[in-house]
């Protein structure tokens with residue numbers, strides 16, 4: 001078993017990723033997380049949006065998943081991105097990790113798969129079905145005017161423009177340094193077990209502070225949200241969000257999910273739960 005202190009070093013991760021290739025999912029998988037990735041959870045209500053005790057205007061609505069631009073930090077060998085893509089996050093997913101071994105491996109194995117062809121076919125089928133449904137509705141709404149009806153149906157079906165599935169990106173980037181993205185780039189950031197790894201290393205407080213600032217900067221104003229999945233209890237994690245009220249207008253919302261029985265950190269810690277921390281800009 002590895003010592004916790006190793007998790008904060010890129011040398012540790014490079015060596016581990018060299019030796020153990022293949023999929024490895026820390027903490028929780030997408031099927032649990034997706035319950036939290038809904039506009040209802042990600043768009044905080046008006047009364048949570050306070051700065052210096054003053055109520056702010058209601059935050060913006062979170063966009064539907066097909067329009068979301070997503071940044072996954074410390075992606076490792078997790079297949080969260082692929083599962084999200086498969087489930088309709090087709091607007092662009094960027095995976096970053098500071099381990100160059102990890103990113104090279106992810107690029108090599110990812111390029112060989114046919115996920116895009118499958119997802120595009122699914123999107124096309126759903127688009128056609130939706131269009132047919134609308135067309136049938138128009139038909140029944142305007143039964144009395146057969147001529148008009150036929151012209152609507154043929155126009156809709158002949159001029160389908162299918163949403164294009166965006167390819168995922170994999171970049172070797174240290175999330176605790178300045179991020180190479182403009183302000184307002186992403187709708188959603190997911191940090192699953194990466195905060196915990198960073199906290200194991202030297203100079204963690206300064207690094208986490210900078211990571212929080214950068215994550216807030218690259219999230220879109222009004223609705224951009226960051227989801228952090230951690231083994232840390234609220235009393236040990238909340239300070240990283242709470243001291244940052246200017247960054248996270250809605251404060252932090254905390255959820256508890258049972259741990260599945262996998263992963264080294266699960267065995268090494270006493271709690272039976274992981275916590276999900278959600279902050280919105």
Ligand SMILES: C[S@@+](CC[C@H](N)C(=O)[O-])C[C@H]1O[C@@H](n2cnc3c(N)ncnc32)[C@H](O)[C@@H]1O
Nearest residue numbers: 013025026074075076078097098174175192193
């Ligand atoms: C515990 S693993 C979690 C991997 C993956 N997110 C998952 O849930 O399966 C932590 C990951 O964070 C990455 N990581 C640690 N510190 C990082 C940093 N400063 N910048 C980017 N990635 C980092 C490590 O290389 C490792 O892949």
